[in-house]
Amino acid sequence: MPKSTRRPATRARKARAAALHTGGCLCGAVRFRARGQPLLVENCHCSMCRKAAGAPMVTSANFAKDAFRWTKGKLKYYRSSATGERGFCAKCGSQVTFHRIGRDDQVSINVGCLDHPETFKPQCHIYAADAIPWMLRKDGLPRHKRGVPD
Amino acid sequence: MTSHSGGCLCGAVRFVARGEPRWVAHCHCRSCRKHTGSVVSTSAGFLKENVTYTGTTLASFASSPGVVRRHCERCGTPLSYESAERAAEIDVLVGTFDDPAAIQPTLHVWTEERLPWLHLDENLPRYPKTPRNSKREE
Numbered sequence: 515m516p517k518s519t520r521r522p523a524t525r526a527r528k529a530r531a532a533a534l535h536t537g538g539c540l541c542g543a544v545r546f547r548a549r550g551q552p553l554l555v556e557n558c559h560c561s562m563c564r565k566a567a568g569a570p571m572v573t574s575a576n577f578a579k580d581a582f583r584w585t586k587g588k589l590k591y592y593r594s595s596a597t598g599e600r601g602f603c604a605k606c607g608s609q610v611t612f613h614r615i616g617r618d619d620q621v622s623i624n625v626g627c628l629d630h631p632e633t634f635k636p637q638c639h640i641y642a643a644d645a646i647p648w649m650l651r652k653d654g655l656p657r658h659k660r661g662v663p664d
Numbered sequence: 665m666t667s668h669s670g671g672c673l674c675g676a677v678r679f680v681a682r683g684e685p686r687w688v689a690h691c692h693c694r695s696c697r698k699h700t701g702s703v704v705s706t707s708a709g710f711l712k713e714n715v716t717y718t719g720t721t722l723a724s725f726a727s728s729p730g731v732v733r734r735h736c737e738r739c740g741t742p743l744s745y746e747s748a749e750r751a752a753e754i755d756v757l758v759g760t761f762d763d764p765a766a767i768q769p770t771l772h773v774w775t776e777e778r779l780p781w782l783h784l785d786e787n788l789p790r791y792p793k794t795p796r797n798s799k800r801e802e
Contacts, residue, residue, distance in 0.1 A: 539698065540695060540698035540725075565673040566673045566739065566740070567700045567701050568742040568743060568758075569700040569704070570706045570758055570764060571703075572702055573702060590740065592739040594674075594739065600739070600740065601740075602739075602740025603740075604723075604740075606699070606725040606727065606735075607723065607725060607733060607742045608698055608699055608701060609700060609701040609702075609741075624701025625703060626698060626700055627698055632779045632781070636703075646764050648769060
């Protein structure tokens with residue numbers, strides 16, 4: 515089918531799949547880019563993510579590993595648990611990534627580190643059972659007591 | 665006097681904040697989002713003399729003139745914000761409190777940079793920049 519006759523929805527879907535999302539830490543020493551739609555954007559309310567980020571919740575966008583690339587610098591990593599490793603900038607302290615040990619096919623980016631975080635609206639809440647009450651408002655999003663079921 | 669304790673994720677840095685915070689602000693500015701990696705950063709303001717940090721892994725970064733942000737160099741946890749403009753205060757990031765539910769937010773700052781879909785505590789006072797340099801939003 516010629517390009518000009520493709521439906522608008524199809525063109526929009528293809529545009530989203532090709533979109534490039536850039537980001538990095540606060541000081542600019544570490545930069546990355548991710549292509550296309552994230553697999554999932556979730557608000558995590560667990561106490562470990564809160565502590566790691568110093569924030570009342572952490573919103574992360576999960577990308578397939580092959581959609582993601584570092585373009586400048588390197589993060590420092592902290593193995594925070596048997597299942598998690600967190601990447602941060604050693605110079606400025608930006609919390610940038612979460613990697614679930616054993617899931618090398620994905621990387622989670624903390625959306626505050628994206629140059630345009632407004633692009634990534636959260637789709638669900640996880641570890642909602644641990645949420646700070648004033649941080650979990652009625653927004654109609656699915657709430658998982660713990661993690662998203664695989 | 666009440667006190668609040670907390671620290672970084674790995675436990676190498678701990679703090680005790682004596683008394684209740686003077687204010688607790690949701691900051692929507694881009695720099696705080698980048699520092700925490702989060703869609704909003706919430707901090708509790710204390711006088712510096714009332715907050716004691718212990719630990720050997722405290723690192724600092726001057727993110728803009730007169731501003732110092734601290735983090736743990738071992739696990740990366742962002743810890744605090746200080747500025748020359750408010751030299752007597754230190755803003756302690758609420759995610760680092762052992763019990764963040766024990767404090768209640770009291771205002772929003774830098775709402776002019778707020779993510780448009782983020783609706784949180786809408787009943788609290790909202791300042792496009794800060795109470796020092798902007799009028800409260802109606």
